Amino acid sequence: MYLKNKRVKGMDTCVYSFTGHYGSGKTEAAVNFAMKLKRQGRNTALIDLDIVNPFFRSADARELLETLGIRTEIPLYANTxxxxxxxxxxxxxxxxxxxxxxxxxxxxxxxxxxxxxxxxEDILSRKKHLQFFVMNPNRPFTKDLPSASRIYDEIEAASGMRCDALVGNTNL
Incomplete structure (x- = not known):
C-alpha cells in the first residue's frame, strides 16, 4: 500500500477507518498505517473493530503495536x-x-x-476523519468494477459514512 502522508507534528489528529471486502488486506493496511503514524511521532491508537472474522484481526499484532508505543484496543474475548x-x-x-x-x-x-x-457519531465529532476502502482485485467478489462498487456501496450504507479514498492492495 502506498499512501503519501504529509502530516507533521502539531497538526490536528484524525480517525482513519479501513473498510473493504473479506480478505482484501484491511488489517495489514491498518496495522502498517498505525506504525507509519507512530514513526512520524504521532500519538497513535489502533482499535480492532473486527467482530466478524475471528481468524485475521489486528488483535494478533497487539503485542508488537504496544511495544512500539501504539495504544491498542481490541474486542472483549478476542483471541480466546x-x-x-x-x-x-x-x-x-x-x-x-x-x-x-x-x-x-x-x-x-x-x-x-x-x-x-x-x-x-463519535467519528463525526472529530475535526478530521478519513474512511478508506481497501480493494484487492485478485479476490473473487471485487475482481471487477461492478462487484467492487456493490461492496463499496454496501459499506457506505452500513457505516452511514462515505468512503474518502480507495486503497489498491494486490500484494497479498
Missing part, C-alpha cells in the same frame, strides 16, 4: 475460544479523544461496517 467478541465502551471514548490519531480496523463487508456505524 469465546465465539462472539464484544466491543467495549473504551473504544468510543478513544475515538473521541482528540489527543490520538486513531486507526480503525473494520471487519469485512457491510456486516463489519455495521460495527463502524455504531461509532458514527
Amino acid at each position: 475460544n469465546v465465539d462472539v467478541p464484544a466491543l467495549t465502551g473504551v473504544m468510543g471514548a478513544l475515538i473521541r479523544d482528540e489527543a490520538y490519531d486513531v486507526v480503525l480496523d473494520v471487519g469485512g463487508d457491510d456486516l463489519g461496517a455495521k460495527a463502524l456505524g455504531r461509532y458514527r
Whole structure:
C-alpha cells in the first residue's frame, strides 16, 4: 500500500477507518498505517473493530503495536475460544479523544461496517476523519468494477459514512 502522508507534528489528529471486502488486506493496511503514524511521532491508537472474522484481526499484532508505543484496543474475548467478541465502551471514548490519531480496523463487508456505524457519531465529532476502502482485485467478489462498487456501496450504507479514498492492495 502506498499512501503519501504529509502530516507533521502539531497538526490536528484524525480517525482513519479501513473498510473493504473479506480478505482484501484491511488489517495489514491498518496495522502498517498505525506504525507509519507512530514513526512520524504521532500519538497513535489502533482499535480492532473486527467482530466478524475471528481468524485475521489486528488483535494478533497487539503485542508488537504496544511495544512500539501504539495504544491498542481490541474486542472483549478476542483471541480466546469465546465465539462472539464484544466491543467495549473504551473504544468510543478513544475515538473521541482528540489527543490520538486513531486507526480503525473494520471487519469485512457491510456486516463489519455495521460495527463502524455504531461509532458514527463519535467519528463525526472529530475535526478530521478519513474512511478508506481497501480493494484487492485478485479476490473473487471485487475482481471487477461492478462487484467492487456493490461492496463499496454496501459499506457506505452500513457505516452511514462515505468512503474518502480507495486503497489498491494486490500484494497479498
